[in-house]
Amino acid sequence: MSSSSGPGDQSRRPTLADVAARAGVSPGTASLALRGAAGPSAASVQRVRAAAADLGYRADRAASRLAARRTRLLGVVLTIRNTFHAELAEALQDAADDAGYQVLLHPATERAGESGAVDVLLDSRCEALLLLGTELPADQLTALDARTPVVLVGRRAPGLDVVRVDEADGTELAVAHLANLGHTRLAHVTGGSGEVAGERREGFLAAALRRGIGTTVVDGAFSEDAGAAAAPAVLASGASGVLAANDRVALGLLDALRRTGTDVPGALSVVGYDDSPLARLGHVGLTSVGQDPPALAAAAVRLAVERLDGGREQPVDVIVEPRLRVRATTATRDDEERGR
Amino acid sequence: MSSSSGPGDQSRRPTLADVAARAGVSPGTASLALRGAAGPSAASVQRVRAAAADLGYRADRAASRLAARRTRLLGVVLTIRNTFHAELAEALQDAADDAGYQVLLHPATERAGESGAVDVLLDSRCEALLLLGTELPADQLTALDARTPVVLVGRRAPGLDVVRVDEADGTELAVAHLANLGHTRLAHVTGGSGEVAGERREGFLAAALRRGIGTTVVDGAFSEDAGAAAAPAVLASGASGVLAANDRVALGLLDALRRTGTDVPGALSVVGYDDSPLARLGHVGLTSVGQDPPALAAAAVRLAVERLDGGREQPVDVIVEPRLRVRATTATRDDEERGR
DNA sequence: TCATCTAGTACTCGTCCGCGC
């Protein structure tokens, strides 16, 4: 371990002034040279760069932002245990980087909640806030947006910038996939009576109707148990393909089907929803409708930057296309009549 | 949306000077009052607080840290998709808060890697670095530690502060649990030939030996498929309890057992390892040995603070006790002879 | 005279410190 002389041990950290002195230029020139900005001659840039390298100099980001009078910081509030948020966060990092911004992540914790995270981000002078799946009340969001641009990801709110995936597009994708595989009778296990579950059910029915596909809807809930409980009804429906309201429902369903000896995907194709890590498990290999984190992230950053640099005032609602991850639980319909 | 006048819209953001002027005190006094530091009279504190509230003033964290000559920032590098890291991060936030520090999270992304994250954290003048499951080479870690205190979580490196869970303790916990349930013959499905897998195997054997419990070791790998492949050997061993090398192995094993109609936990108790979200799935309910994120986080923060504020120089290796999450896959041994 | 380059100063926003009352 080092024998440092105290917390931070900044006593010996080189500053811009040290670099400038060593290169024989003024701090202002050194600053420009290190940032690659126009002004300094090639010779100066050379000497400054060399001096910085010799000293191991790295600019203090906080000081830079303070002096620059803007931070180019995008604050992101996320539920960090949520793997979808995690993927989004990673994609946001890249998207922000491409736009010349940096991301500041702050999890909504049990203790401080979402508003605690927002406070930290605001106190860090983030120029915009990207809220992932926020549960903050609409009036708070509106008030927030009046001070600092807010972009919502995965949740709607009137008058605010939103990036999301349309449920109708997702169910359409799933039904189209099953239809292309030759299935002419489909079942849907719902996720209950909530808003999202309702949109998925309606989307499923509409997509099937457009194709003249016969449907059976089995009421359920967003849980494995509900999926398992729905198995008999699904089997009795005569459908050769099922869309589950989400991956958990699909997993419960698969589990129950396995117990009854139903061949998946031979006798029955199963599609999940959310493309959660569960779907990707080797022994599961669930075909699932998922969101597209890089696309969502790119759109979210774009909206924020438009407001910051482009001066846009009107809220925008961006709908990103979902994507279907085809894995092992779907296959072409067996030509044989399913005998059971 | 707001009709702000530009990026950041800092034109109208109140500063400490505004608060001080409104309260009729100097900025220095206002600063002390807002921080609750000793000095100002009760009356001054009142007026300053009121002025700050009126103006909606919130201190600029970056400016505060710059002026304070220390940041009290702990940098955390994590793999954000890793749910275990996510839990740790959340626990670290709380632990740091309790110690009067703030956490700055930065994911190791595909693009910039771990060292990119370290650079950002260092440029933000973090006073210590907490690396979760780092894969950085030992010499880089040592070099880093010479400038800024480094605490490793979940990975050992000579000469550095480390916080981790001992594999022997974890396997002991699992075997003790099964022994207490009356099991006298146990099987272990290994995770292959790696270091961690080896430690778990040895730990299992030692714990069983101490209790005079008969053992069977089935070679495997850290995958669902390996778990499924091990099922026949486990059944043939006559064991009434199994410890899988990790949850994925346990899941594959459970899957295969279900197909053979083996009753879990009636005929066979199964214990996993890692207490991953998989284990917690409703329809799985896997008993599993897990790490204790809050305990690891508390220890990691403690080590960092000891070096920063306590001046500790010698590296410390902290071993945190694992915890066993008992769920639905373990039960007392059936008194009947298992007939099959 | 006009680019090009550079130095110098003002400024960002708080905190620390010495000094007076």
Next chain:
DNA sequence: AGCGCGGACGAGTACTAGATG
């Protein structure tokens, strides 16, 4: 001693004026 003020300071960036060719 308790309280409060003014100013230096931290590490950079922006801007202006001037020097150079």
